[in-house]
Amino acid sequence: MLFKSYIRGCAVLRNVIDGFLKGPAWAKFDPELGYLQANFVRQDGIDGAASVYTFRPHGARTSFLYANRKPRINSYGNSFTEGEQVSDGETWQEYLAAHIGEPIGNYGIGSYGVYQAYRRLVRQERTEHGAEYLIFYVWGDDPTRSLMRMQHCAFYAWFRAKGGRAENFHGNPWAHIEMNLNTGLFVERENPLTTRESLYKVTDPDWMESHLKDDLALQLMTYSEGLIDDLDRNAIDKLAKILDFPFDWNADPSGGMLENPIAITRRVAPRTAMQAQAAALLNRYSQRANIYTLEKLRSFAKRDGKKILFVLFDPYGAMQEMNKNLPRRDQETVDYLKVTEQQYIDINQVHLRDFAKYRLSWEDYQKEYLIGHYNPHGNHFFAFAIKDKVVQWLDPKPTNYSRPDASRVDFEGYLQGY
Numbered sequence: 001m002l003f004k005s006y007i008r009g010c011a012v013l014r015n016v017i018d019g020f021l022k023g024p025a026w027a028k029f030d031p032e033l034g035y036l037q038a039n040f041v042r043q044d045g046i047d048g049a050a051s052v053y054t055f056r057p058h059g060a061r062t063s064f065l066y067a068n069r070k071p072r073i074n075s076y077g078n079s080f081t082e083g084e085q086v087s088d089g090e091t092w093q094e095y096l097a098a099h100i101g102e103p104i105g106n107y108g109i110g111s112y113g114v115y116q117a118y119r120r121l122v123r124q125e126r127t128e129h130g131a132e133y134l135i136f137y138v139w140g141d142d143p144t145r146s147l148m149r150m151q152h153c154a155f156y157a158w159f160r161a162k163g164g165r166a167e168n169f170h171g172n173p174w175a176h177i178e179m180n181l182n183t184g185l186f187v188e189r190e191n192p193l194t195t196r197e198s199l200y201k202v203t204d205p206d207w208m209e210s211h212l213k214d215d216l217a218l219q220l221m222t223y224s225e226g227l228i229d230d231l232d233r234n235a236i237d238k239l240a241k242i243l244d245f246p247f248d249w250n251a252d253p254s255g256g257m258l259e260n261p262i263a264i265t266r267r268v269a270p271r272t273a274m275q276a277q278a279a280a281l282l283n284r285y286s287q288r289a290n291i292y293t294l295e296k297l298r299s300f301a302k303r304d305g306k307k308i309l310f311v312l313f314d315p316y317g318a319m320q321e322m323n324k325n326l327p328r329r330d331q332e333t334v335d336y337l338k339v340t341e342q343q344y345i346d347i348n349q350v351h352l353r354d355f356a357k358y359r360l361s362w363e364d365y366q367k368e369y370l371i372g373h374y375n376p377h378g379n380h381f382f383a384f385a386i387k388d389k390v391v392q393w394l395d396p397k398p399t400n401y402s403r404p405d406a407s408r409v410d411f412e413g414y415l416q417g418y
Helices: 003-009 014-022 092-100 114-125 152-161 197-203 205-212 216-224 233-242 273-304 318-323 331-339 347-355 362-367 376-393 411-415
Strands: 027-030 034-037 040-042 051-053 073-076 104-106 133-139 176-180 185-189 307-313 344-346
Touching: 003 152, 003 205, 003 216, 014 027, 014 197, 073 114, 092 104, 092 376, 114 133, 114 176, 114 273, 133 273, 133 376, 152 216, 176 216, 176 273, 185 273, 197 205, 216 233, 216 273, 233 273, 273 307, 273 331, 307 331, 307 347, 307 376, 318 347, 344 347, 344 376, 347 376
Parallel strands: 073 104, 073 133, 133 307, 307 344
Antiparallel strands: 027 034, 040 051, 176 185
C-alpha cells in the first residue's frame, strides 16, 4: 500500500465522530489537545472486572485520600500516569498518598505523548490547582506520539478490528511538534481543528491526505510496521541529515530480516533492513523531540518556581532490551537527564532488580504486574518504587516522615499536619 492510500483510508466514519461528540464516551473533545478523558466505565480491569474512571471538574482523576486538601504534588503523563485498567482508588497516586499522608493530583491522560502531557501541564499549572512539585512520567512510545499530527492514524486498523465503536474513539488532531526540514529546528504546531464542528473534517479522505501527506513520523512508523511500501526519499534524506542519521537507500528492501522492535506499537516480529532503518530513524527523531520538550518543561518550571521529578518506564521496549543486555532505545533521554543533573527515577531498572530476587520466568514475572497497563499490584509496586525519592525530594517532608516521635506527642497536634 502507498502512504497516500493509507492516510486516505484512516478517514473516520461520520457516525464515530457523532458518537464521540455526543457521548457517553471514554474521551471528550478538547480544542487544544484533541481530547481529554471523561467519566466512563469499561470492562478492562484485572480478572475481567470493569474499571471505573471519574474526573473532578478541574480535570484531575478522582482521588479520595485527603481530598479536602490542595495537593502540593501534581503528576502528568499518559495512561500509566492516569492509571488505565484500574478503578479510581487503585492508582499509584492513591497508594502513595495513603503512605505519605497527603494527596497527589493525577492529570495523566491515556495515549498522550510527552509534548501533549507538557501542554496539559502548562495549562493546568497556571490555574489555582497548580502545585509546587511535579512528577512527569515518560513512558514507552510517548516521545513518538509527540510528533504525530493525528495519532488515530497510527492505530486505526486496530480500532476498526475492535469494532470501531465511537465510545472508544480518540487520537484526533492535536497540538504537536515536528521538524522543520528547511531550518532543522523543531516547531510547535497547534491543533488545526479547534471546534467541535470542524472535527468532521477527519471524515473526508481529501482533507486527511492534505493534512497528513508530509507527516514523516506517521510515514516512518507505518513503513517500519510493514503497513506501507513507499517513503518520501527527499524528505527522509533531509530529516536524516538534520539528525545525523546514515540512512542507506541501498539496503535490501525485501530481504535481510532483522529483529528490531523499535516502533510505536509492540510489534517485535523481524523487519527487513529498510524497515529497521525506518524504525531506528523514527526512534532518533522521537528522542530528539523528547529532549526538546523536556527542555521546555524545565524552562517553564524554573520560571514558575516549580520542582520536577522525571519518571522513566518503557515495559514493552527499553525494559525488554535491558533484560537482554541490548542497547536501550531511550538512551539519549537517559543521557540528557544525567548530563543536566535532573531528579529522575528509572522504573525499568527497579523492575529488573526486583526480578532478580525471584525464581520466575521473565514472562511470569511481568504477569504479576502488567495486564497491558499496570494492574493494582503494579500500581502499588510503582508507588513504593518512587516513595523514597519523593520523600527525599519534598521540603518539608511528609508529616509521617518529619515527625518520627509521633507516638510521644499530642495526637491531635500530630494530626494537624494532615
